[in-house]
Amino acid sequence: MFEMSRLADYFVIVGYDNDKEKTAGNVSGQPICGKIVQRFPEKDWPDTPFIEGIEWFCQPLGWNLSYEKQEPKFFISVLTDIDANKHYCACLSFHETLAITQTRSVDDEDETIANNSRAGPPVSTAVEPITHHSIMYAPKCLVLISRLDCADTFKNCLGTIYTVYIENLPYAMENLIGNILGCIQVPPAGGPQVRFSIGAGDKQSLQPPQSSSLPITGNGVNFLFKQLGIKNVLILLCAVMTENKILFHSKCYWHLTDSCRALVALMYPFRYTHVYIPILPAPLTEVLSTPTPFIMGIHSSLQTEITDLLDVIVVDLDGGLVTIPDALTPPVPIFPSPLWEQTQELLGMILFPNLAQADLAFPNNERPTATLAKTEAQIDKELRAIFMRLFAQLLQGYRSCLTIIRIHPKTVITFHKAGFLGARDLIESEFLFRVLDSMFFTTFVNERGPPWRASDAWDELYSSMNELLKSEAQNKNLILTHIQELGRILYENEASNAHVTYAQKVLRPPEGAFQRIHQPAFPRISSDKVELIIQDGIRKNGQSQRFHVTRNQHRIIPMGPRLPEALDVRPTTVHNSARRLEVLRTCVSYIFENRIADARKLLPAVMRTLKDRDARLILCRELFGYVHGNKAVLDHQQFDLVVRFMNKALQNSSGVDEYTVAAALLPMSTIFCRKLSMGVVQFAYTEIQDHVIWKNLQFWESTFFQDVQAQIKSLYLLQRRQNENNKEANCVLDEVPLEEPTALEITAEQLRKSPAIEEEKKAELAKSEESTLYSQAIHFANRMVSLLIPLDVNVDAASKPKLAFRLEENQSVSNSIMGSHSLSEHSDEGFEENDALEIGVTVGKTISRFIDCVCTEGGVTSEHIRNLHDMVPGVVHMHIESLEPVYQEAKRHPHVQKPKIQTPCLLPGEELATDHLRCFLMPDGREDDTQCLIPAEGALFLTNYRIVFKGSPCDPLFCEQTIVRAFPIASLLKEKKISMLYLAHLDQTLPEGLQLRSSCFQLLKIAFDTEVTLEQIEALRKTLSKARHPFDEFEYFAFQSYGTMLQGVVPLKTKEKYSTLKGFAKKTLLRTAKKAGFKQKVQTKRKLVPEYELGGGGGSADALETHSMDDELEDGDEFEIQQSEAATQRLLTSKDIERMRERSYVRDWKRLGFDADAQRGFRISNANASYATCRTYPAIIVAPVQCSDTAMTHLGRYFKGQRIPLPTWRHANGSLLIRGAQPNSKSVIGMIKNTTGANTISHHDVTHYPEQDKYFMALINTMPKLTPLDQYTGLNLSMSSLLGHGAVGDDHQSLTPELMRKQRTNLNVPDCSKSSAAGGKGGTMKGNASNTSAHAFRKMRLYALGEKSQAKSNLNGDFCADFIPVDYPDIRQSRSAFKKLMRACMPSHNANDADGQSFAKMVEQSDWLQQVSTLLQLSGAVVDLIDLQESSVMLSLEDGSDVTAQLSAIAQLCLDPYYRTLDGFRVLIEKEWLAFGHRFAHRSNLKPSHASTNIAFAPTFLQFLDVVYQLQRQFPMAFEFNDFYLRFLAYHVVSCRFRTFLFDCELERYDSGIASMEDKRGSMSAKHLFGGGVANGSDDECNVYPLDIRSPRTPTLNRIGHSIFDYIERQHNKSPIFYNFLYSSDKDVVLRPQNSVAALDLWTFYTNEELAQGPPYDLEVTNVDDEIDLSEIKGKRMVISAGYDNIEKCNPNAYVCLLSEVKQAETERGYLPQKWQQVWNNLVVPAVEPMSRKTSLNSMLVHTQQLKRSTLEIIIKGRLAGYQDKFFHPHRFEKHPYTTPTNCNHCTKLLWGPVGYRCMDCGNSYHEKCTELSMKNCTKYKAIDGTVGPSNVNMSQGDTASIASSAATTARTSSHHFYNQFSSNVAENRTHEGHLYKRGALLKGWKQRWFVLDSIKHQLRYYDTADDTAPKGIIELAEVQSVSAAQPAQIGTKGVDDKGFFDLKTSKRTYNFYAMNANLAQEWTEKLQACLQ
Secondary structure, eight states: OOOOEESOSEEEEEEEOSGGGTTOOOTTSOOOOEEEEEEESSSOOSSSOOOTTHHHHHSTTOOOOBSSOOOOEEEEEEEEOTTSOEEEEEEEEEEEEEEOOOOSOHHHHHHHHHHHHHTOTTSOSOOOOGGGOSEEEEEEEEEEEESSOOHHHHHHHHHHHHHHHHHTOSOOHHHHHHIIIIIOEEOOTTOOOEEEOOSSSOBEEEOOOSOSSSOOOTTHHHHHHHHHOHHHHHHHHHHHHTTOEEEEEESOHHHHHHHHHHHHHHTTTSOOOSEEESSOOGGGGGGGGOSSOEEEEEEGGGGGGOOOOSSEEEEETTTTEEEOOTTOSSOOOOOOHHHHHHHHHHHHHHHOTTSTTTTOSSOOSHHHHHHHTOOHHHHHHHHHHHHHHHHHHHTTTGGGGEEEEEOSSSOEEEEOHHHHHHHHTOTTOHHHHHHHTSHHHHHHHHHHOOSEEEOOHHHHHHHHHHHHHHHHHHOTHHHHHHHHHHHHHHHHHHOOHHHHHSOOBOOOOOTTGGGOTTOOOOOOOOHHHHHHHHHHHHHHHHHSOOOOOOOOOEEEOOOOSOOOOTTOOOGGGOOOOOHHHHHHHHHHHHHHTTOHHHHHHHHHHHHHHTTSHHHHHHHHHHHHHTOOSSOEEEOHHHHHHHHHHHHHHHHHOOTTHHHHHHHHHHHHHTTEEEEEETTEEEEGGGGSTTSGGGGBHHHHHHHHHHHHHHHHHHHHHHHHHHHHHTTOOOOOGGGSOSSOOOHHHHHHHHHHHGGGSOHHHHHHHHHHHHHHHHHHHHHHHHHHHHHHSOTTTTSOGGGSOSOSSOOTTOSOTTTBSSOTTTTOOOGGGTSOSOSHHHHHHHHHHHHHHHHHHHHHHHTOOHHHHHHHHHHHHHHHHHHHHHHHHHHHHHHHSOSSOOOOOOOOOOOTTOOBOSOOEEEEEOOOSOTTSOTTTOSEEEEEEEBSSEEEEEEEESSTTTTTSOEEEEEEGGGEEEEEEEEEEEETTTTEEEEEEEEEEETTTEEEEEEEOTTSOHHHHHHHHHHHHHHHSOSSGGGSTHHHHOOOOOTTOOSOOHHHHHHHOHHHHHHHHHHHHHHHTOOOOOOOOOTTSOOOOTTOOOSSHHHHHTSOTGGGOOOHHHHHHHHHHHHSOOOOOHHHHHHHTTSHHHHHHHHHTOSGGGOSSEEEEOTTTTSOSOTTSOSSEEEETTSOHHHHHHHGGGBGGGOOOEEEEEOTTSOEEEEOOOBOOSSHHHHHHTOBTTBOOTTSOGGGOHHHHHHHHHHHHTSOOOOOTTTSTTOTTSHHHHHHSSOOGGGGSOSSHHHHHHTOSOTTSOGGGGOOOTTSOOOOOOOOSOOOGGGSOOOOSEEEEEOGGGTTOSOOGGGTEEEEEOOOOOHHHHHHHHHHHHHHHOOSSOGGGSTTOOHHHHHHHHTHHHHHHHHHHHHHHHHHHHHTSOOEEEEEOTTSSSHHHHHHHHHHHHHOGGGGSHHHHHHHHIIIIIITTOOHHHHTTOOGGGGGSOOOOOOHHHHHHHHHHHHHHHOTTSOSBOHHHHHHHHHHHTTOSSSTTSSSSHHHHHHTTHHHHHHHHHHSOHHHHTSTTTOSSOHHHHTOOOTTOOOTTSOOOSOOOOOHHHHHHHHHHHOGGGBOTTOOTTOOOOOOOOOSGGGOOOOGGGTOOOTTTSOTTSHHHHTTTSOOOHHHHTTOOOOOOTTTSOHHHHSOOHHHHHHHHHHHHHHHTTOOOOOHHHHHHTOOOOOOOOOOOOOOHHHHHHHHHHHHHHHHHHHHHHHHHHHHHHHOBOOOEEEOOEEEEEEOTTTOOEEEESOOEEETTTOOEEOTTTTTTSOSOBTTOOOSSSOOOOSSOOGGGOOHHHHHHOHHHHHHHHHHHHHHTOOOOSOOOOSEEEEEEEEOSTTOOEEEEEEEEETTTTEEEEESSTTOSSOSEEEEGGGEEEEEEOOOOOOSOSSOOGGGEEEEEESSOEEEEEOSSHHHHHHHHHHHHHHHO
């Protein structure tokens, strides 16, 4: 029997309040004009207090007066009390007449009415003065308040009362109200139907629902879907489930109430527990800004007042619109993927049943009739059934994750969220993640978690859902059937048949009754009578018999589908026998069997296996299987492997899955341990503390509850066993399950027995459970202490990494152990907070929070909680103390056996600058040959000279090898900090690393070991930066290790001597003053010496733009010092000058005949002895005899940097090679830069000074006179000159046949045809005209090669000189190419990451080889002009120190065999590079002043060495030195081991004292130094110096460093390491190298590596010069690895082996071994007959022409360059698809397909790759002013002067020379071709010709036939003025198209053409116009 409940609790009459109308107001500013007139009963019910504020909800839009009576309205508001119980307020609202008395002014009344009218529809919109309306109508409400949701019954009851009132029926109102409140009792859910009358002759019935938990919706859900649609409702439901704010609005209150009820009903089985107000009154709209979730509804008229809701989802029920704000964060998640789509599909099947067959041609007519019979209520229930199924699927297996933590006295259940998401594989589901965290789910677990309770429809559905889904998978039709069955259950819950059979009778007023005029007011009701009736009814109901209600009895709730037992780590549950899991099991068994070697072999496979989730769980179970007792002591190797596995398992776990693995490993972390020493044991938890999971409080809580459940389960199982053993249990045997019961089953059993258990027993059980919780809390507190306090907690904060207790790894604030500021680091306060005390306090607070959380939820007594809190600090303190000896011992026992540090070999004087740092050498993309050797493990060493890595490979098969990578500190280009480097062999990620890139093509990619701290890394970086950019040059290694010391001076206490020397002190003071801002006074008396601008721009503004800023950056203070010194006249003695004249380059000039004794018009001048003429030139220079020293000094002002063009080499024929800087520009910038003091030259062109002209004339007068024309036909560059003058066969053949093989290609293609266009270097010149000598230019005595920006220079034909502007690779381009080449050779990442580009492709894109090719081409032109044409060449490019030095040195190397010897090459470098001031320090970024700048490395000298390497490859017998010599130089140019390349010019070497020392050494006889057998070495080795070695101005350094050439000389005397055994000195020939890119090789210096000993260029380190032990080489097979071994040492050539054999034989016989040079020089060369080769004239022609074409091209291009801006323009390319095959205008290959480029101007077609290589000049612009010279110019008469003076003829003459100079068998360019009819001149008729339009030659040619090669005629497009359509004419053929005629008008005549049709004519016209534009 069950208690009945009242139908209604209160009846309230609410009316309009006249008294409050004036005063009261609420926050909205609207008056509260409602008041409770009467309420019944007047006293509150004890179980249901009266709800205040009911008057607001009766009129949601406010109590507004109306001019008209409104119809009565009924709606239900829902109120929620403080206990979250809902109260339904059924309101019937009607209007009563209200008499208005004039109490206010008209204005006030008007304002009030206006305010009221805005509130909503009930108020009339007409606002008139109130004086016109003495009668108005006020609302009145009859309200029933009930806890039951019986809307229809309330409506009937209130309607009956209203009808009795309005019709004045003879029923007492008191009776009606009293009956409703006291007499009508409603049975609970599942009870029978109730039939009743309220006493007005009515008959009513009420049917309670069958289930109390199922919501009642009527047809509200169906209505919601109709209004909003399927997707909107689904998104709305997702929003509600994820606790978002929802606001409905509608004009109908009933819709609001129904929709809110329907939305909440869709959540079933969840209950909505947040704010729920379906109808929100207007005065309470501020509630919408509450931060908590809600579901509310408002009237649509209020919508405009609510605009600032940024986080509320607004639903327009009337318009069917759901608005989700863009600012909503986080956004609304949706159901997991398959359920989302399935739900939409099922909803469509119910709502639109005909949709499936709507498109059928013959639909089944029976199906629709069945569905049409459904009522809206039935559809409503089927829609709800779909959502019930949805949540049953979504929550499948939830009962497996219920965690029982208490059974007595009250069941407490929690939910293992992480386990559920992990087992369901829904970790990524944002929707489910948020649902599990919601309040709904907590309520759901509390209500549905207990296993013993009454079940409802959803429980039944949940338990059978799996079977339903299986059957539906086999038969899709069952889905609809199951939905309908479930819908039927829901439908029957709300309505029964009895309700239908009973005929209800309800009173209702007649229509229009509300408009009665003289209707009296609602009567006042006697409260006493009502109270009596209520009491009487209660008394009767209390005596009457109770209803017997059929309700669901308590039972065990079925488990439903079970989830896999992911949390159980017992070995018995393992059933997976996959191969990879077997490997895991085997490895673990090997570990515990102490077979460590076997276990390590399986280690990589196990590490890969642990990436799988199942494998991680099986690892936990396997480890658990080896646990016996509370401690498992392992040895060190076992411990290391177990810890690695544990770390790997935790590392690979992601998301919530980590909970499972961490919970499984938690107990083992305190079991596995190792003994470090006596009494010191290290547990596994100290090695796995770094994982973020330990800092997640949710993890600890869920793991704690899991353990508590297991303990409580074992508690009750123990009791059960005791009962069974003692036979005390009264249980039936059948009830005992065969297998161990689950915790839920035990709980269900206890709950079932609970009523029968005595209270004492219950109390005992409750106490046992509480003790279990308490003991587990103590256990977990200890575990948390173990895992949260780091092992190094006692270490001083300054000596360990910051924040050992890393809280920054917490993923979210909510899940972290403590707030983000609890352990924040205050570095600015001078101390660290992460000391032991601070960490202990923080961990203690964390554990206290944990204890509070779990113990409060588990019901632990307050006394026990207090004990726990008191215990925690002591446990923390004890643990911290116990960790100190563990940490100290663990440091002595590294957890991984690391290899022994191998110290690198050091040079003499080289010292370690820092301690070694243990690290790994990482792969960087170069491991083609050394994949097995890298990564390597070792250490990084920083010395005062090098950065060295030395270690051994990580690969166990190669770990016995030694790996060395090193490079000099001075060559460091870029240092970059990198992080997160992954080591595959360890499967470990190292956090810190460095990437160091060197200019000697070396890369160190380092990953530091975890033992290396951040402070050590930063200290290394700072030391490295300081060593890279020292205070001055003398801190470089060159001056710290080598050099000559004063006799009798011991080389000790370097720093003391260094700091007390007078000279050095003076320089230091000067520098310090400059740094402080003091400036030395500059002497300005010598006006003739202008201020020197080393970085001054030259030429025009165009030239200035081509220079990068960093290229010209100079150090300011250094410049000022040098400026002042330059301005000060240096005092030189005659002895000094005499010594200067003994310098190597001066001796070389004497060899060449430049001294006055040779009588060749030159003298060796001392004009620059004090470096006053030019700071960057040598002290001794060559000058013409005709020019005095004073004139030479004056000349400096006209050239950039005062670098006067000076002769540097002289040919036997008298031709000169002159080098200098470009002339100063006449631009405004040039005038400003060249103003010196009062000597202003702003009105004069500096290029026309007479001093210059005189100087150039003096130079030209020393050159050979022009050869008469008739002797060699005057055409030295023609074919005849090449054969007739000096072109004897042997002289022009390559020294090796190899190049001839390479060049057996199309010999008529110019060499530079493959040159890149990066910077305009090279180009393709094609032509097919004849090669007659009549088309060559007359030769000049001097050719000046300069920049295009120099305009026409100051040379002209009157001097018999010509200026040739050339393209060359400038500094900016070479820097760019160098960077790209380094990226290709040292990619720093794997090859597959380089955007799919191959190494060869990246080398090609770098343009490095193209630039080398250009240098070869330009220097080849210089060689040809000097050697063949006997003309002199002047190089004046840039400032004369970079490209000028390259070209000058290469040309001399080709022309003069002396420079190809070891001695000669030294002289060449000392002359062209050192003496003439190439800025080595600046270009190599070695200037100390560059430390704070960003000057890029410039590879000028490296490019020169690369060119020499190419010459060596092409002429292997021409050079005395070998490739190693060049690589040695390239390495040490940037190494700073030698002093040679440390300064920018000779002046700096002089000021530093080095030059004077070298001069003094040079003045000593060579015999004294090297001859006579006294010493075979340099002065540096022998310490031979005179006593007065230092001048007063020289900084008295005790070390002056080595010269690289002295070092090479000494090493050369010892061994033939630098010698080329193929050298043939008797071949006195000029080298003419091939310059095409195809003939070039990539220098091995860039790519080769020797990891065995490092770079082989520090000979003392690598021992390359040791004697070879032939016994080891002979008779023994050697394995030589490319990239590892030094091949030259391991596999020496035959010459080295033979020399070693001779030496060994001499030693064995007791002779003193001879020097290798003596043995080599004593060899008798056998007489060999010279090989004669009969060369045909044709082959000689072809070969020589091939060599000379590039020279001609440079000259002709240069001559045209002066005019190219007038008629040459760059192409404008656009992408163009070629649907028909076309030939590329560059490479002539087929161009067909979607990817091609066409010039928009000239119409040329190119491949994408050919656009950069094509001619830069577009032939669109050809004609100049329309003035064109005669068509047939006599080419043989054209000379340079005429070309220079006549621009009009150039357009034709130059182009003819340009093309006719060459022949080509490549197919000629044909832009367009086809047949046209052409009308002859005068009276001739029309003839068909084959026309070819050539856009390259800018011609329209026509032939008799398409096969002809000789054109019938040529029309120059330069002469064409227009192309236009023409009038038709008679041409003598049939079918003439009138639109096929067009005219071509030239300056001479008009050509008439006819095409076959209009389309062809249009095409020809367009093509021609395109070429003309």
